[in-house]
Each structure stands twice: as C-alpha cells, then as structure tokens.
Amino acid sequence: MIITRIQSENFLKYRNLDLRDLPEKGLITVGGANESGKTSIGETLCFGLFGRTFTLDLLDPRKLIRWGAARCSVMVEFKGRDGSLYEVTRYLDDEGGYGARLLKSEEGIVLAKGPDDVDKRLRELNGFGYDEFIESFYLAQRELTTPHPHSHTIKVMAGIAPLTAVGEELKEANQKEENIVDSTGKDFQEVAKRYHDLEINEKWMPALKKSRVRLDEARKGKAKALSDLEVGASLYEETAPVVWKSQRMAKLLFGLSIVAFTFAALFWVVWGTLALMPESPQAVALADWLQASMPGWDAGFRSALQPLAWIGTAAFALSLFGVWRMNRRAEQARRQAVLVADDLKKAGLELAAAVPSLPKAVAKFFRKRGVEAVEHDYHDLLQDIGAVQQSVRELTAQPAQVRDVTDRIDVEIGQQTEEIGQRLDVLDKEIRHEAKRLKHAEGLKTIQVNLNRKLRDHQHRIKVNETAISLLDAASHHLSHRFNQEVLMLAGEALPVFTQGRYKHLKIDENLDVRVFSNEKRDFMDFDETSSGTQRQIMLSLRLAMTQELIKNIEAGRQFIFFDEPFAFFDQERIRNTLEQLPHISKDITQIWLVAQEFPEGTVADYRIECRQDLEALTLP
Secondary structure (H helix, E strand, O other), rough: EEEEEEEEEEOOOOOOOEEEOOOOOOOEEEEEEOOOOHHHHHHHHHHHHHHOOOOOOOOOHHEEOOOOEEEEEEEEHHHHEOOEEEEEEEEEEOOOOOEEEEEEEEOEEEEEOHHHHHHHHHHHHOOOHHHHHOOOHHEOOOOOOOOOOOOOHHHHHHHHHHHHHHHHHHHHHHHHHHHHHHHHHHHHHHHHHHHHHOOOOHHHHHHHHHHHHOOOOHHHHHHHHHHHHHHHHHHHHHHHHHHHHHHHHHHHHHHHHHHHHHHHHHHHHHHHHHHHOOOOOOHHHHHHHHHHHHHOOHHHHHHHHHHHHHHHHHHHHHHHHHHHHHHHHHHHHHHHHHHHHHHHHHHHHHHHOOOOOOOOOHHHHHOOOOOOOOOOOOOOHHHHHHHHHHHHHOOOOOOHHHHHHHHHHHHHHHHHHHHHHHHHHHHHHHHHHHHHHHHHHHHHHHHHHHHHHHHHHHHHHHHHHHHHHHHHHHHHHHHHHHHHHHHHHHHHHHHHHOOOOOEHHHHHHHOOOOOEOOOOEEEEEEEEOOOOHHHHHHHHHHHHHHHHHHHHHOOOOOEEEEOOOOOOOOOOHHHHHHHHHHHHHOOEEEEEEEOOOOOOOOOOOOOEOOOOOOOOOOOOO
C-alpha cells in the first residue's frame, strides 16, 4: 500500500488538510514544534484507513471532530498491492453518526459502504488490519518495544495467523464435539437405564407364544373330540337298534334256511329216487310207503316233486342271502361302533389331560394372576367311559348309556375349554403388553445404536481434529522458528547500518527477548545493558525486520511506513546516519514517512511537510 493523497475536513487540529501528489518512493518528512499538528497527520492517515487512531477511538467522537464543528471527514487515496488506486472516505458527526465508503478511483466503482463492510474489504485488499498496521507500518510516538510473542500481529508476520486461526477453530470445534460427546454420553446412559428398567426377558415372549399354541391346540383338540363324540353318539343311537334287529332277522332267516334246506333235500331225494331209479328196491319201497301213507299221491304229487325241490332250494338260497345281508349290516354297525368307542376313548383322554402343562415361568405367571388350574375328580367318569366304551365296542351298550356318558363328558370338557379360554385371554393380553414393551425396547436399542454411532463419529472427529491441531502446532512452531531466524537475519543486516558497525549480531528467543553482541565486550549483552539510544536503534532494526516479514507473508508489494518521533533518544549523528540508511534498508518499503520536531542540517526529503501551531489549514503542494 502506497499513500498518494490525504484529505480531511474538521478532523483533530486541521479545519482543512490536503496532501496531494505524494511520492510513491522516497522520504516524506513532517516537521514542526510541539502541538503544531504533526501527530494529527499520522492520526488522520490512521483514521482514514481503519476508522480509529492510535490514541483515540470512537467512544467520544467529539474528541476527533475539530473544536466548534459538528462533523468531520477524512479521505485517504492509496495504491493497493494490485497496483490500482483506491479511495476510502470516512464521515463522523457529534451525535455519533458514522459512515464509510470504499471506492476504486480509476473506475469510480463503489466497492463497499458502511464501516464494517469497508473494513472487511480493506483487509481483503491489503492483507492486514489495524493491529498489524500499528505493530508494523505505523510506529506511533511511543517507546519502541517488541510486540508480545503470541500477539495476532506477530502471528500474521510469521505467516502462522491462518494456521492459528484454523487451530483455534479446530479447538472450538473440538470443544463443541466434546460437549456433544458428553451430552450424547448422558443421553446414551439415560436410554440404557430406561432399557434396563424395562427388565426385558428375551425368553418370555417365546414362552408366552409357545404356551398359547399349546392351549389353543388343547382347546381345538377338546372341541374336536366333543364334536366327534357327539356325531358318534348320535350315530350309535341310530344304528344300535338296527343292528339288534338285523341280528334277530339273521337268526330267524338262518332257521328258515335250515328248514328250507331240509325240505329241498327231501324233495330232491324223493324225486331222484323215483325218477332216476324207478326199478330199484329203494324206489319200490318208497313208492309203496307213499301210496300207503297218501292214497292217490302218484296222480297229484309225483309231478310236483321236482318243482317243490326247486322251491325249497330257492327258499334255502334266499334265506342264506338274507342271513348274509343282515350279518353284513351288523358288521358295518360294529365297525361304526368301534369308531364310536374310539371317540369315547379320545374324549376320555382329552378329559384326563385337563389343561396342558405349561413352562414354569408361564405357570407362575398364571398363579400370580389368580388363574390356577382347578383340580377335578374324573375317576368315576373315566371308569364309566371305559365300561361304556367296551359295551359300545361289543354293541351291547344302550343308547341311553352312551348319551348319558356323552353329556357328562360334554359338561366336563366344556368346563375345561372355558378354563383354557380364560388362560388364552390372559395370555393374549400379556402378549400384547409384552409386544408393546419389546417394541419400546427395540426403539431404545435403535436409539442406543444411533447414539453409539454418533459417539464414535464425534470421537473420531475429535481425534482427527487433535491430529490436525498437532500438525498445525508443529507447522506453526516450524514457521515461528523460521520467522525468528529470518527476523534475526534482517535485523542483523540493519543493525550494523544504524549503529555504524558497533553492533552486528542479535539473538532472539521464542519470546522475542533480544540479546546483542558487543564488539567491545566480545560477548552477547542483555538488551537492558545497552544505552537507551542503542536500544531504540536495536528495536528500530527489529521492527523493520518484522515489517519486512509481514510484507512478504501477506504479499503486500510496495509498502509505506510511518515513523512518529522515532529518534527521541538519538543524538544528531545517529539521526543523520539513520536517515541516510532508511531508504536503502528494504526494497519493499519504498515510501517512508518521518515525523520529528527538527531534522539534521542537510536532510534531503522527497516531500517536505512543515507544521505550525497557528495553521488551521494545510494544503500541499
């Protein structure tokens, strides 16, 4: 940054100040007695660039506005590091009104308006702000001391400000991450406690479902047994009388078949003897006997013997068929009776089974709920079932007996089914309740998984940030060490020039504490062992060295520097020597402003400003 013009109205001492056509290279001197307005020029420049001065700020704007005026303005024109001309203007009134504008002079383009935007854009254009400016390019009227080693300015000069800024951001990010980890950890513990309080037993739901399946199968089995028994009992009531009737008919037909067989055999024997062996003694004897027993039989009965034989044979055959048919019907009924007996047996088994056995945990659960199995005495009924079952199998049981046993079984199994239904209702309610608990537990598990993942992610970020911080610290340490070495080298180049070769070497530690090598003592001396004039020469060398480092690190290009009374403790010889050497110290610092009450005779200035106590307006050239 090179200053090309400074203009102000009613700012500090001057009603009007206008310094134009300032040289971009060379020495600009500002001379005059005390309270002649020399410092006002430096503070005007400082206010125009940064909105504040070294000695005054905006807390009381009346101190900046010239006595008797209501408002003031300051305009500074400068050439930026890009080579373009810029114009920054600031306005201030006694009521606290404050405005600013940044203009690109050659094109007339307004780049920013308002103090904050202007300050931000200026920092982007020039690469530095007020703090860096005060500690480098602007040496106000004060003791020349080394900056704090950990100040922002030194970090900018050393080129570690971005690293430090990133490191601070990472530390802040880590603090936030640690807060999140702490909060997430507490959330995780809370969720874990809530999950623990649920006391989830992973075996409980399977036991409930298994018990429900058993009870439901038992209820269905009992219902089927009752249904089958009811059908069988009804069938037995219908078929038993038919069977018994069929058995009687079979016996009757069997007797008829014997009679028919006897008569058919008799007729066939008589017919065969008489018709087939008429001459045989048996036939003659038989004919004689028949004639004697039935006179005239031969005329009416001989011809009927064969048909009667056939009729007897047919009667015999029909009787046998009837017996077969009745026996077949009885056999079918017997098979059905066996089925009915099996139904009775199954019903008896279902009755004896009562409520099926359940897992211990479920049985204990039912006891706590007051749903316990009722003990029933089925001994007599089971005996009756056995007896009737055997009678049914033998087709000797009376339908009334079967119906009586069936009704008794129906009552008892119906009671068992009702008890099973009660247990199923309780189980269904518990299963629904447990399902809700498991769903809630699963939700808590999901939350725990997500929180655990979140914890790992943030802990990983912390580790990554810590690694980055460590790397940044190492890089900053390296750059700081290099900065110290380069400052030491640059200061060592300027020091012999300013001290006329009496002091040539410096030592600077990490805290920027300075020791100087004395040619006379042949050893390094502490800084406070030197004279005040030498101390200022040393500090001037050191300041110039750090300023050059700042210019290099921010790539500022050609730069101005402003010295306000830097030679307060210098003798004339030191002042003359310093003035001769200043323009040649750095190729980057080309515009040098120097404020002093008086300058040694023969001082050559490229732009000379003379201030007087009685001047209210100063316009040059």
